[in-house]
Amino acid sequence: xxxxxxILNGLSNWIFLAMVVGVPLYAQYxxxxxxxxxxxxxxxxxxxxxxxxxxxxAMLVAIGMLxxxxxxELLGAALAPILSYVGMPxxxxxxxxxxxxxxxxxxxxxxxxxxxxxxxxxIAKLAATIMGGTETTFYVVAIYFGVVAISxxxxxIPVGLIADAVGVIAALVICRWVFL
Amino acid sequence: xxxxxxxxxxLAAVVCAVITGxxxxxxxxxxxxxxxxxxxxxxxxxxxVFWLGLMKIAQQAGLITLLARAMQPILKRLFPEVxxxxxxxxxxxxxxxxxxxxxxxxxxxxxxxxxxxxQRLNQHPRVASNAMCMFLAINTSSVQLIPTTAIAYxxxxxxxHPASIVMTxxxxxxxxxxxxxxxxxGFARLPRYRIIKEDE
Numbered sequence: 211x212x213x214x215x216x217i218l219n220g221l222s223n224w225i226f227l228a229m230v231v232g233v234p235l236y237a238q239y240x241x242x243x244x245x246x247x248x249x250x251x252x253x254x255x256x257x258x259x260x261x262x263x264x265x266x267x268a269m270l271v272a273i274g275m276l277x278x279x280x281x282x283e284l285l286g287a288a289l290a291p292i293l294s295y296v297g298m299p300x301x302x303x304x305x306x307x308x309x310x311x312x313x314x315x316x317x318x319x320x321x322x323x324x325x326x327x328x329x330x331x332x333i334a335k336l337a338a339t340i341m342g343g344t345e346t347t348f349y350v351v352a353i354y355f356g357v358v359a360i361s362x363x364x365x366x367i368p369v370g371l372i373a374d375a376v377g378v379i380a381a382l383v384i385c386r387w388v389f390l
Numbered sequence: 391x392x393x394x395x396x397x398x399x400x401l402a403a404v405v406c407a408v409i410t411g412x413x414x415x416x417x418x419x420x421x422x423x424x425x426x427x428x429x430x431x432x433x434x435x436x437x438x439v440f441w442l443g444l445m446k447i448a449q450q451a452g453l454i455t456l457l458a459r460a461m462q463p464i465l466k467r468l469f470p471e472v473x474x475x476x477x478x479x480x481x482x483x484x485x486x487x488x489x490x491x492x493x494x495x496x497x498x499x500x501x502x503x504x505x506x507x508x509q510r511l512n513q514h515p516r517v518a519s520n521a522m523c524m525f526l527a528i529n530t531s532s533v534q535l536i537p538t539t540a541i542a543y544x545x546x547x548x549x550x551h552p553a554s555i556v557m558t559x560x561x562x563x564x565x566x567x568x569x570x571x572x573x574x575x576g577f578a579r580l581p582r583y584r585i586i587k588e589d590e
Contacts, residue, residue: 251446329549342559
């Protein structure tokens with residue numbers, strides 16, 4: 211586990227650039243008019259974005275209200291006794307709770323926990339692992355279904371929340387096993 | 391479901407605000423986040439336009455069909471309703487690949503494109519199809535191979551080996567993705583989630 215963070219970051223930069231430059235290069239070789247094709251495809255992007263703005267506003271307002279109300283802290287306090295029983299540090303719970311709603315809020319909490327307890331602490335490593343194993347379910351569901359105007363989402367939300375819960379539990383079990 | 395979730399979120403916010411005495415904060419959150427949502431959308435538009443342009447080039451060059459064929463054995467099982475050569479397959483594959491590589495900015499445009507393509511195959515335009523739910527399941531379970539942002543935060547806080555979470559995050563994400571796929575396949579069979587006529 212001695213992988214260097216700088217090397218990883220450098221690698222993802224190169225993968226990124228290989229895609230951005232490599233794809234048009236290959237297309238040119240296949241005699242595609244790269245510039246015209248790019249502009250033609252890019253135009254669709256504007257229409258797509260206009261369609262998702264109402265969904266983005268609706269979802270983000272509800273998420274913002276929930277954050278400002280202190281709901282996550284209340285839920286965290288209520289769940290704290292159960293958490294200490296299963297060996298999960300209660301400090302990490304607000305992050306796990308907010309993760310399905312807002313990626314940037316969860317990222318902010320990760321930064322805060324790392325600064326507060328140190329980058330090598332169990333709390334910070336658990337929080338980082340949770341970030342890697344979960345996703346912003348409500349945000350993704352709202353904008354993905356928003357773009358096609360579907361309101362009957364069937365089991366998409368339950369499945370996303372199950373995935374997040376499994377991600378958090380798995381992160382806890384794996385981190386206790388690897389780091390403690 | 392979204393109707394219920396949206397209402398429940400706002401209602402819970404009001405109830406909690408009364409308990410915690412943060413009614414003022416909740417009131418200002420409404421305008422702040424409405425404004426923020428538009429700013430986010432504006433920022434996303436440029437990225438969306440760029441990646442959809444690049445995707446078109448890849449499509450014209452035949453790269454997407456090539457990649458979709460390579461991943462065909464897996465995709466066929468996950469999305470039995472989608473024809474292998476359909477553009478939806480290509481877009482979904484690009485979305486999943488971008489997510490795996492941690493290119494979240496690129497993943498969203500491909501994902502939205504995939505949804506519009508899946509909608510063309512959908513026989514009940516107001517109701518999510520099985521393929522859409524499976525696609526969302528994979529998306530909401532996070533399939534990122536290397537959580538670069540999380541590593542950066544640990545490094546910033548002085549971690550000696552910030553990349554030590556690569557393994558743990560990979561295992562956690564593997565668990566959540568498997569759970570999501572199994573749950574999506576299982577739920578698709580439940581009578582509760584059957585597509586009925588009144589839905590349309």
